Amino acid sequence: MSELVPRKRIMVVDDQAAHLKALCDILGQHEFDAIGFATGELALAQLRDHRYDLLLTDMIMPGMNGLSLIEAARALDSTIACIIMTGEGTVDTAVKAMKIGAFDYIIKPFKAATLLPVLARALDSRQLRSQNLRLEAALRDRIDELGRVNLFLETARKEAERTSCEKSAFLSNMSHELRTPLNSILGFAQILASDKYPKAEGERQRFCQNIVSSGRHLLQLVNEMLDLSKIESGKVSLMVGAVMLDEVLREVQAIVAPLAEKRLIALAMPADCKLELCVDRMRLKQILVNLLSNAIKYNHVHGSVTVHCSVARGGQGCIAVSDSGIGLNPEQMEAIFLPFGRAGRDESGEEGTGLGLTITKRLVEAMRGSISVESTPGEGSTFRIELPLQGAVASMPGARVPFQHAS
Numbered sequence: 001m002s003e004l005v006p007r008k009r010i011m012v013v014d015d016q017a018a019h020l021k022a023l024c025d026i027l028g029q030h031e032f033d034a035i036g037f038a039t040g041e042l043a044l045a046q047l048r049d050h051r052y053d054l055l056l057t058d059m060i061m062p063g064m065n066g067l068s069l070i071e072a073a074r075a076l077d078s079t080i081a082c083i084i085m086t087g088e089g090t091v092d093t094a095v096k097a098m099k100i101g102a103f104d105y106i107i108k109p110f111k112a113a114t115l116l117p118v119l120a121r122a123l124d125s126r127q128l129r130s131q132n133l134r135l136e137a138a139l140r141d142r143i144d145e146l147g148r149v150n151l152f153l154e155t156a157r158k159e160a161e162r163t164s165c166e167k168s169a170f171l172s173n174m175s176h177e178l179r180t181p182l183n184s185i186l187g188f189a190q191i192l193a194s195d196k197y198p199k200a201e202g203e204r205q206r207f208c209q210n211i212v213s214s215g216r217h218l219l220q221l222v223n224e225m226l227d228l229s230k231i232e233s234g235k236v237s238l239m240v241g242a243v244m245l246d247e248v249l250r251e252v253q254a255i256v257a258p259l260a261e262k263r264l265i266a267l268a269m270p271a272d273c274k275l276e277l278c279v280d281r282m283r284l285k286q287i288l289v290n291l292l293s294n295a296i297k298y299n300h301v302h303g304s305v306t307v308h309c310s311v312a313r314g315g316q317g318c319i320a321v322s323d324s325g326i327g328l329n330p331e332q333m334e335a336i337f338l339p340f341g342r343a344g345r346d347e348s349g350e351e352g353t354g355l356g357l358t359i360t361k362r363l364v365e366a367m368r369g370s371i372s373v374e375s376t377p378g379e380g381s382t383f384r385i386e387l388p389l390q391g392a393v394a395s396m397p398g399a400r401v402p403f404q405h406a407s
Contacts, residue, residue, distance in 0.1 A: 007033040008123060009050075013043045013057040013069060014085070023056070026112050032119075040064030044072050052080060054122055059086035059093065059105075067100055074101045079130045081122035085110075178221065181214040188214075224355040231362045238280040238366060242390045245275040245309060245317065252288045256296060265296050266304040273309035275317040276390040279367045284387070287363055288319070290356045291383050295323035299380075316369065316386040323382075328375035336373060337361045 010032050014020040020036040027034035037043040040057070041064055047055075055073050059066040070082045084097045084105035097105045103122040106115060188207040230236045253269050260267040277284065295305040303324040312318040328336060337357050364371045364385050375381035 007031055008053045010034045010054045010056060010119070011043055011046065011052045012036045013038075013040060013055070013061070013066070015039065015058060015061045026115075027119075030112070030116060040066070040069040043069060047073050047076050051077065053126060054081045054083070054119065056083050056085065056119075059084050067096060070097075070102055071100050079126055079133065081126040083118060083122055178218070181218040181221070184214040185211050185218070221355070224359060228355055228359050228362070231359065231366070236366070238283060240278060240280055240367065243277050243279050243281045243284060245277055245319070246270075246273045248281065248285050248288065249273060249307065249309075252285060252292060255289055256292045259293065260296050260305065263296055263299065264302050265299050266302075267292075267296075268304065268306040270307055270309045275309055275311070277317050278388045278390045279369075280363075283363045283367065287360050287385065288321075290360050291321045291385075294356065295321050295325065295381075295383075299323050299325035303380075311389070312386050314386070315389065317389050318384060318386050320382055320384045322380065324380040327377040327379050327381055328373070329377050333373055333375060337371075 008031075010027055012020060012023050012027070012034055014023065014036070015038055017038065020038065024034040024036045035046075037046065040061055043055075043057070044064070055070065057066040057069050064072075066084050066086075070084070073080055073082060082102045084093075084102050085108055086093055086105060087108045094105055103125055104118050106118055188211050192204065192207050227236075249269055253267065257267060259265075292305060292307070299305065305324075306322045308318075308320040308322070310318045310320075361371050364387065367387055369385055369387035371383065371385045373381060373383050
């Protein structure tokens with residue numbers, strides 16, 4: 001069974017009723033769907049609402065003439081094939097018709113044998129124009145897609161270069177951080193093992209204490225590097241559920257209070273903080289202990305550390321840890337969350353691995369939160385974390401949520 005081919009829709013416009021009817025009848029006999037109109041205005045109104053393959057229009061008509069109709073028709077549909085019928089077969093007429101986009105013109109009177117080949121060529125031309133427009137649109141889409149791919153690749157290249165630089169810096173810093181306590185351990189151990197240096201009992205004890213202290217620092221550094229490595233590789237899972245913030249703050253206060261007392265730091269915790277967060281309890285405790293420990297260590301004698309709780313504008317729970325310590329300058333703030341980016345705090349003489357805030361940031365982001373810092377050199381710093389409130393996230397309480405690294 002042969003496939004049905006849709007009939008081509010042809011609009012015929014002629015103010016002579018007899019000629020118009022005869023044309024429509026002839027075209028209908030040759031498998032065209034021909035519709036006739038007596039004026040250009042009526043034809044244009046039809047073109048606004050319906051699509052035609054070809055426009056066959058008389059040149060001279062009352063009101064809108066054939067040339068004006070073709071211009072208006074092509075403004076509505078640039079692919080429509082247009083043919084002028086005219087009794088004035090002059091070069092000037094042909095030039096005018098071609099300038100406004102007519103495919104051809106035919107001189108009245110004419111026979112069907114003369115008209116049909118012109119119509120066939122016009123329809124072939126329309127098909128070619130339609131295919132060309134589709135190809136141009138497809139080409140533009142591919143160019144746009146190629147542009148997006150190139151932009152993505154350029155972004156990926158820059159990210160890879162940045163990651164490579166960070167990795168190199170990380171490995172360099174890690175090598176330095178590991179060698180420092182190792183050299184201390186080896187140095188004091190060699191002194192203790194040597195018979196060349198006389199050692200009093202007090203010296204031996206001091207050397208052993210230095211070895212223990214360096215060993216603990218080295219162990220802490222290794223543990224934090226392993227922790228960061230697990231986080232970065234996505235191997236850390238979070239037990240996210242409903243957690244009362246005031247309960248965690250009391251536990252954290254009990255941990256850091258001895259350090260604050262030793263350094264004569266006033267520790268002010270919120271009296272009433274009833275926020276219920278949707279977080280991993282153990283990791284939240286780790287985050288707060290790290291922030292409060294840093295606020296105490298990098299502070300002045302008789303300084304203060306204050307914790308505030310509130311609900312942020314985005315509907316998240318906000319915890320702010322403020323201190324009256326040494327503060328940070330803009331350059332230090334840019335590096336504060338980078339691995340080993342202790343931001344010049346080595347000048348304070350405080351021992352640290354330089355990984356605590358990096359891990360803190362990763363954990364906060366893993367729990368769908370954010371962390372920021374505000375600081376003024378010599379006046380102190382405020383670290384602010386925002387975490388989801390219970391009921392404000394899609395995760396069910398107690399569900400096991402795998403860590404996803406935040407870019």
